Amino acid sequence: MKRKKILITSALPYANGPLHFGHIAGAYLPGDCYARYERLKENEVLYVCGSDEYGIAITLSAEMAGRTPQQHVDLFHKMNKDFFDHLNFSFDHYSRTTCKGHKELVQQFFNDLLQNGYIEEKITDQLYSPKDDKFLADRYVTGTCPQCSYDKARGDECQNCGASYEATDLKNPRSKITGAPLILKPTKHWFLLLEKFREKLLEWLDSKDWKPNVVKFVKNYIEELKPRCITRDSYWGVPLPLPGTEGKVFYVWFDAPIGYLSATKEWAEKIGEPERWKDYWCDPDTKLVEFVGKDNVPFHAVFFPAMIMGQKQFYKLVDELPANEFYNLEGRQFSKSDGWYIDLEDFFKKYTSDQIRYAIAANAPETSDSEFSWKDFQNRCNSDLLGKYGNLVNRTLIFAAKHCDGKIPEMKDLEEVDRTFLNEIRGLIGQASKCYEEFKIRRASQIVMEIAQKGNVYFDAKKPWVSAKDPSLHRSMANTIACCLECLKALALVSFPIIPGTAEKVWHMIGQKKPFSQNRWNDLEEKNLLPGTQLPTPEVLFRKVEDEEIVLESQKLRSLSQNKQDPLATIQEFQKLDFRVGKVLSAEPVPKSDNLFKLSIDLGSEKRTIVSGIRRHYSAEQIIGKNVIVIANLAPAKIMGVESQGMLLAGKNGDTLEVLSVDTLPPGSKVS
Ligand code: 2FM
Ligand code: ZN
Numbered sequence: 001m002k003r004k005k006i007l008i009t010s011a012l013p014y015a016n017g018p019l020h021f022g023h024i025a026g027a028y029l030p031g032d033c034y035a036r037y038e039r040l041k042e043n044e045v046l047y048v049c050g051s052d053e054y055g056i057a058i059t060l061s062a063e064m065a066g067r068t069p070q071q072h073v074d075l076f077h078k079m080n081k082d083f084f085d086h087l088n089f090s091f092d093h094y095s096r097t098t099c100k101g102h103k104e105l106v107q108q109f110f111n112d113l114l115q116n117g118y119i120e121e122k123i124t125d126q127l128y129s130p131k132d133d134k135f136l137a138d139r140y141v142t143g144t145c146p147q148c149s150y151d152k153a154r155g156d157e158c159q160n161c162g163a164s165y166e167a168t169d170l171k172n173p174r175s176k177i178t179g180a181p182l183i184l185k186p187t188k189h190w191f192l193l194l195e196k197f198r199e200k201l202l203e204w205l206d207s208k209d210w211k212p213n214v215v216k217f218v219k220n221y222i223e224e225l226k227p228r229c230i231t232r233d234s235y236w237g238v239p240l241p242l243p244g245t246e247g248k249v250f251y252v253w254f255d256a257p258i259g260y261l262s263a264t265k266e267w268a269e270k271i272g273e274p275e276r277w278k279d280y281w282c283d284p285d286t287k288l289v290e291f292v293g294k295d296n297v298p299f300h301a302v303f304f305p306a307m308i309m310g311q312k313q314f315y316k317l318v319d320e321l322p323a324n325e326f327y328n329l330e331g332r333q334f335s336k337s338d339g340w341y342i343d344l345e346d347f348f349k350k351y352t353s354d355q356i357r358y359a360i361a362a363n364a365p366e367t368s369d370s371e372f373s374w375k376d377f378q379n380r381c382n383s384d385l386l387g388k389y390g391n392l393v394n395r396t397l398i399f400a401a402k403h404c405d406g407k408i409p410e411m412k413d414l415e416e417v418d419r420t421f422l423n424e425i426r427g428l429i430g431q432a433s434k435c436y437e438e439f440k441i442r443r444a445s446q447i448v449m450e451i452a453q454k455g456n457v458y459f460d461a462k463k464p465w466v467s468a469k470d471p472s473l474h475r476s477m478a479n480t481i482a483c484c485l486e487c488l489k490a491l492a493l494v495s496f497p498i499i500p501g502t503a504e505k506v507w508h509m510i511g512q513k514k515p516f517s518q519n520r521w522n523d524l525e526e527k528n529l530l531p532g533t534q535l536p537t538p539e540v541l542f543r544k545v546e547d548e549e550i551v552l553e554s555q556k557l558r559s560l561s562q563n564k565q566d567p568l569a570t571i572q573e574f575q576k577l578d579f580r581v582g583k584v585l586s587a588e589p590v591p592k593s594d595n596l597f598k599l600s601i602d603l604g605s606e607k608r609t610i611v612s613g614i615r616r617h618y619s620a621e622q623i624i625g626k627n628v629i630v631i632a633n634l635a636p637a638k639i640m641g642v643e644s645q646g647m648l649l650a651g652k653n654g655d656t657l658e659v660l661s662v663d664t665l666p667p668g669s670k671v672s
Contacts, residue, residue, distance in 0.1 A: 007280040007316070008035050008047040009260045010291045011300075012097065015051035015076035016058045019083045020341055021372055022334040025327030025360045026293035030441055032089050033361065033497035034289065034322075037436035039090075040496065040521040046280055048263040049084075050095030051077040054237040055252030056137040063177060069236045073098060083344070087353045088500055093270065095263035097255060102262035106255045107241040109307060110190075110230075118193050118310040120227065127167055128185035129175050134247070135187055135233035136167075136175055143170030143182075190240070191227035192254070197306040198225055204305065204317065214323055218301045225302070230254040257304040260290075261315070281315050289320040291439075297323050322439040325365040330373045330557065339561040342372075350549070354499035355381050355542070361445040361498045374553045378545045385502075386542040388452040389491065393506055395459060396484040397538035403468045408485055408511060409478035410531035418483050421458045425451060425490045429525050432494040441498060448495045455487040485510055485529055492516065493524045502541055511535045578633040579649075579671035581662055582608065587620040590640050597623065598642050603632060604668020611644035617657040629660045629671055 010031035013019055028049075035047035053073040062072035077096050084094065113119050128135050138155030145153035146169045150160035155167040155176075167173065173182040201222050205215065230251045231240060237249025261281055268276040280286050290300050300321055308315045326333070332340050347356070359380040363370045400406060411418075428451050435444040462480040467473035488510050496503035496516055507516040511533035582601040590596035595613045597620070610630065614623065629649040636645050649660040662669075 004038075004043045005280060005283065005286040006038050006043050006045050007264070007286055007288045008038075008045060008291070009263075009289070010047075010049045011293060011296050012050050012052035012256055012259050012263075013080055014055070014058065015053045015073040015080060015096065016055075016061050017076060018079055018336060018344070020329075020334040020336070020344075021356065021360060022327045022329065023293075024087065024356075025365055025370070025372075026324045027291045027296070028084070028089070029087075029357060029360050029498075030322055030324060030364065030366075030439055031289075031291035032091075033441045033444070034291070034436060034439060035090055036497040036500060036517075037433075037521075039517065040493075040519060041433075042520050042522075046092050046264065046267065047090060048093045048095065048260060048267060049091050050093075050097065050099070050259055050263045051080050052252065052256045052259065053077065053097045054249070054255055056139050056232060056234060057252075059234060059236045060139050060176075070098075086344075086348055087357065090500075093263055093267035095259065095266045097259040097262070099262055099266050101265055102255070102259060103238045105262050105265070106238040106250055106258050109258055109311065110250070110254075111241060112312045113192065113307065113310040116310050116312070118196055118306075119230075120191050120193055121188055122191055122227075123186050123188050125168060125184040126187045126233070127173050127182040128187070129178070129180045129182050131180035132175065132178060135185070136182060137232055137234065138167045140176050141167045141170065141173055141182065142176045143167075143173035146171060187233060188245075189229050189248075190231045192230045192306070193227050194225040194303070194306055195227070197309055198222055200309055201302060201306060204309075205301070208319075210321060211323075214297060214301070214321065217297065221298050221302055228303075253299055253303065254307070257299065257307070282313070284314070284316070286316055287319050288316045289322065290318045292321065292323050294323045294325055297321065320439075325367070326369045327360070327363075327365045328369060328371040330371060330554075339563055340557070341560070342557070343560075351381075351545075352501065354502045355385065358385055358445060358499050361441045364442040364445075366440060366442050374550045374557070378547075378550045381542065381545045384449050384452075385499075386544055388449050388456065389495070389502075390540070390542045392452045392455040392459065392484070392491070393488055393509065393541060394538065396455070396481065396488060397509055397535060399464060400481050400485070400535055401538070403464070404478060404481050406535050408529050408531050408533040408535065409482045411479055411482040411528065413475060414479055414483075415476065417458075417462065418479050421454065421483055422486060424454055425487055426525070428454070429490055429494055433521065436497060444494070445498055448491065448498065451487060451490055451494060455484055455491070458487070459484055482529075482531070489524060489529055493519070493521065505539065505541060509536060509538050575672075576633075577631055580604070580630050580632045581627050581665045581667055581669040581671060582610075582630040582632075582646075583667045584624050584626050584628060587618075587623050589615060589620075590642060593640050596640060599623070599648070601628070601630060601646070602667045603630065604666065608632070608645045609643065610646045610648060611639040611642050612648045614648070614650065614657060614659060618659065623659065626659065626661045627663070627665060627667065629662070 008031055011027040013023060035045050038045045058072060059069050062069045065072065081094055126135050127141055141155035142152055144151045145158040145161060145163060146165055147163040148158060148161035150158055153170060157164040168184060174180060175182060205218060231248050232251050233247055234249045238255045240248045264277040264280055268274050292300050300318060305317050308317055329340055334341050359377045362380050363376060428447050432444050432447040464477045464480045467477035488506055492503040492506040504516045510529065580603055582603045584599055585602055586600040587597045590598050590611060595615045597612050597615050599610045599612055601608045601610055631647045634647050636643050651658050
């Protein structure tokens with residue numbers, strides 16, 4: 001059988017914040033499972049990924065965090081990489097778009113497109129900050145909404161009324177960072193003439209056997225194609241390779257997909273065969289499989305293919321585009337900034353990467369959005385991994401240690417029930433194989449548990465503990481354990497793409513020495529284990545996840561989110577407070593305090609005693625006679641033994657404190 005060359009990519013994650021399980025479920029775990037499976041099938045697999053490190057979102061976050069963009073992407077690139085390592089990802093190479101060689105490749109793509117007549121320059125009016133001497137992208141702009149006049153509207157849409165518009169439509173546009181006013185100024189940008197690829201794209205798409213909803217969506221998208229701006233005014237990105245274009249860089253979605261090529265080139269350099277990347281990108285026989293989240297489909301099915309079609313050199317177009325839906329966290333999107341997230345450091349102290357890989361695979365968002373919930377996680381861990389998988393491994397190996405001299409027994413004179421069992425397992429292995437080929441890891445994970453469950457039912461039905469007591473049934477007992485060990489081998493095989501760490505352990509626990517990844521799927525499917533092989537002492541694969549843990553995790557999730565809730569006050573809450581003008585009649589130091597005054601205050605209809613921490617900022621003379629603002633309906637509180645019946649308003653900036661006061665309003669006047 002000829003080995004197929006398969007190039008697998010997973011969408012390059014931004015280096016702009018920590019990744020979470022939502023990302024993993026979309027473009028990553030399915031890619032890793034597929035790569036692991038195809039390697040077992042002896043294909044020549046190359047699986048590449050890397051961090052997407054340019055773009056305006058990154059400069060904005062970096063500036064907000066007080067970092068340079070380079071420091072910012074260095075930080076999150078490392079975090080991305082560590083996260084994938086933690087989850088036992090098997091990339092052959094994990095690169096980054098700031099890597100050596102990426103810039104030149106992007107510029108070459110542009111030059112080819114330009115020379116082939118697919119790029120046009122246009123002058124348009126854009127928002128410019130005279131103070132900062134630069135053009136600002138939408139994300140950097142705020143202003144007054146043209147529709148509802150909300151004065152802190154974003155550059156692309158208004159968060160108050162939902163209107164969407166061009167940043168140039170905003171009234172009173174300002175820089176989000178410095179507040180500097182912006183003006184309209186003409187500037188030149190470069191546009192990719194996507195509509196020129198319409199016919200070619202449609203024809204190419206017709207040759208694809210993708211999910212019907214993906215094809216339908218992409219076809220509609222192609223019909224609507226128009227020129228798309230591929231440059232931005234920024235200092236962070238791949239610069240344009242044309243004279244007089246300082247300050248212009250490529251739009252991140254122009255450079256990012258080229259990152260797949262530069263990652264492959266970097267891999268080739270790494271292995272010391274710099275031309276090897278061509279085996280993948282320039283050979284029409286290579287199968288290119290790009291795993292993406294559904295929001296990335298247009299870029300991979302239209303934008304990047306068009307860029308490739310416009311090249312002088314032949315590069316592979318995507319063959320398969322497995323696109324998953326979204327994976328949420330208990331009904332909402334994962335969001336660190338909203339406090340709706342899982343603390344990964346804490347998670348990995350308590351749970352293993354295989355537990356989460358399995359939980360995600362078992363509920364992968366292949367056909368519709370799905371979600372992680374702590375309850376479901378507990379259920380997957382306890383009922384499936386521990387109750388079905390772990391149970392079969394454990395009971396088989398303990399039994400073999402006790403009643404079969406700790407060795408793999410020989411299979412001889414099998415009964416019908418044994419043969420049926422082995423055939424059913426073989427049938428399930430075949431089904432799993434098909435699932436992996438079709439990117440259906442959800443069904444594959446079910447098959448893993450069906451195999452384990454079949455093993456448990458068979459074990460129960462054969463009752464080897466009964467045959468162990470009767471020497472005339474020892475042959476039957478040995479066959480039972482030999483068949484169960486075959487079942488464990490099948491479990492290791494079929495579960496390896498999803499839970500590689502566990503599969504590897506099972507593989508060693510059934511007496512096998514070489515690393516599991518060196519196996520071939522077909523060999524394991526066809527050949528039985530060698531009788532007489534010594535079985536090592538089994539170890540426990542999974543621990544029980546207790547109810548209390550799950551209650552605590554759920555509480556933690558909710559409290560993290562509560563703490564992050566925007567502390568907005570309603571108008572009713574504000575109206576509850578009674579602000580009044582009060583005249584300070586006297587001010588006495590509170591004994592044993594160096595900052596408190598006991599103030600006597602005239603509120604018009606009554607006098608109040610208020611204790612206030614202003615003595616380091618005001619002398620008695622300075623404060624007496626002032627018409628200050630008081631919250632008059634605050635519940636009384638004892639401060640240093642003195643009952644305070646209200647509070648003075650004051651502003652503070654560093655060490656400067658200033659009590660709010662009015663000049664002409666008489667005591668008792670209401671302030672609102
Ligand atoms: O959506 C994202 O996370 C993008 N960074 C994906 C880029 S995929 C590829 F084109 F690089
Ligand atoms: Zn608005």
